[in-house]
Amino acid sequence: MANVLRNSAKFGFSGVLSQLSIHSRHGRECVSPCFSLQQRNNSTSPKIKVDLDNSTGVAVLRMQSPPVNSLSLDFLTEFCINLEKLEMDKSCRGLIITSVSTHTHTHTDTDTVTQSHKTMIHTITPPVCVVSQTLSKVSSTGLDIITLPVCVCVCVCLVSQTLSKVFSAGLDIMEMYGKSPERCGEFWKAVQEMWLKLYGSNMATIAAINGSSPAGGCLMSIGCDYRIMADNPRYSIGLNETQLGIVAPFWFKDTLVNTVGNRAAELSLELGLLYSAPDALKIGLVDQLVPEDQVLSTAQDTMSKWLAVPDHARQITKSMMRKQTIDKLLSNREADITNFVSFITKDSIQRSLRMYLEMLKSRKA
Numbered sequence: 047m048a049n050v051l052r053n054s055a056k057f058g059f060s061g062v063l064s065q066l067s068i069h070s071r072h073g074r075e076c077v078s079p080c081f082s083l084q085q086r087n088n089s090t091s092p093k094i095k096v097d098l099d100n101s102t103g104v105a106v107l108r109m110q111s112p113p114v115n116s117l118s119l120d121f122l123t124e125f126c127i128n129l130e131k132l133e134m135d136k137s138c139r140g141l142i143i144t145s146v147s148t149h150t151h152t153h154t155d156t157d158t159v160t161q162s163h164k165t166m167i168h169t170i171t172p173p174v175c176v177v178s179q180t181l182s183k184v185s186s187t188g189l190d191i192i193t194l195p196v197c198v199c200v201c202v203c204l205v206s207q208t209l210s211k212v213f214s215a216g217l218d219i220m221e222m223y224g225k226s227p228e229r230c231g232e233f234w235k236a237v238q239e240m241w242l243k244l245y246g247s248n249m250a251t252i253a254a255i256n257g258s259s260p261a262g263g264c265l266m267s268i269g270c271d272y273r274i275m276a277d278n279p280r281y282s283i284g285l286n287e288t289q290l291g292i293v294a295p296f297w298f299k300d301t302l303v304n305t306v307g308n309r310a311a312e313l314s315l316e317l318g319l320l321y322s323a324p325d326a327l328k329i330g331l332v333d334q335l336v337p338e339d340q341v342l343s344t345a346q347d348t349m350s351k352w353l354a355v356p357d358h359a360r361q362i363t364k365s366m367m368r369k370q371t372i373d374k375l376l377s378n379r380e381a382d383i384t385n386f387v388s389f390i391t392k393d394s395i396q397r398s399l400r401m402y403l404e405m406l407k408s409r410k411a
């Protein structure tokens with residue numbers, strides 16, 4: 047654990063703001079205004095909202111990165127910073143990770159608004175102007191640009207984006223498709239960092255899984271100490287990498303083996319299985335199913351049981367259970383990055399990713 051914390055110390059807070067502005071992928075975030083707004087609201091970053099209840103010592107981290115909470119470099123950077131801040135905060139003993147279903151953003155603009163196609167524009171003030179219009183997808187970049195000729199004096203508009211019913215769609219495939227080896231390496235290092243921080247956290251961690259959680263989303267869930275999933279037939283969870291033509295790295299595999307045992311992990315990984323909530327419960331991939339509207343409250347009740355155990359005893363035990371798995375990656379980080387980069391940049395793998403992306407988009411059409 048100490049190693050994990052020492053390793054993570056290299057993420058300085060001064061670097062956070064610059065990372066956030068540099069890596070904004072779609073140009074849909076207006077970083078500075080959002081960041082200051084989030085600070086006023088006691089949240090820490092645009093894609094992630096954190097509320098720490100000082101009376102219980104429990105923080106709720108809500109992922110709010112539409113459309114599917116995919117784990118981009120931006121997202122992972124914010125996630126790690128937030129985790130590090132909570133880890134350093136002695137008053138925080140427990141962490142619940144979940145997804146928000148709605149997300150509000152503030153944009154400062156003059157007369158043009160650029161957003162993704164799932165955006166609804168609700169209100170624009172001042173001048174008073176109400177528009178309610180679902181945008182259609184128009185450009186090859188995936189961005190929609192509309193001009194509001196009647197609102198040439200727009201100063202501030204409140205934009206609400208809707209998240210799909212997902213916990214997290216896993217790694218952002220666009221971070222692995224058509225990117226330079228350097229950028230892929232940077233991305234993979236951030237994926238490693240996210241897992242090291244979460245799996246090695248001193249806090250008691252609970253995943254409140256209120257939506258689908260494939261691949262990297264599943265990794266995030268099994269990186270926690272306990273998993274509560276919404277009993278909704280539309281949701282699934284699992285490490286489905288082979289379905290994309292890619293191979294789950296050894297530390298994904300190790301985390302799954304530690305959670306469900308060797309045989310279930312073998313079947314699950316080789317077939318790239320996505321489990322329904324009841325099937326996930328059956329193999330121990332999640333610990334509890336509850337009605338969707340009770341996921342968070344159950345996580346909070348469960349957390350109080352975890353926090354009834356003296357911290358030092360729980361932390362040392364957790365370290366004893368997970369240290370070997372964590373150390374294996376720590377001593378192979380560079381080789382793991384090299385492997386990832388050479389694997390993911392292969393033509394054949396890039397073709398698989400392209401076909402998978404096309405499949406995702408055509409499924410919708």
Ligand SMILES: CC/C=C\C/C=C\C/C=C\C=C\CC(=O)SCCNC(=O)CCNC(=O)[C@H](O)C(C)(C)COP(=O)(O)OP(=O)(O)OC[C@H]1O[C@@H](n2cnc3c(N)ncnc32)[C@H](O)[C@@H]1OP(=O)(O)O
Binds near residue numbers: 113219294406
């Ligand atoms: C030898 C070995 C050495 C080293 C190791 C090497 C390699 C290991 C490498 C990688 C490991 C990767 C792990 C991963 O996490 S890969 C990501 C896997 N994720 C998935 O398969 C999920 C795909 N998504 C879905 O199934 C669905 O989107 C959903 C169930 C999450 C939600 O369904 P919805 O119907 O609600 O939403 P959609 O319309 O499908 O999606 C909306 C929108 O979002 C885009 N999108 C979805 N998922 C992703 C994603 N993971 N990354 C980027 N973008 C995503 C989707 O295309 C839609 O986009 P458009 O609106 O059409 O533009």
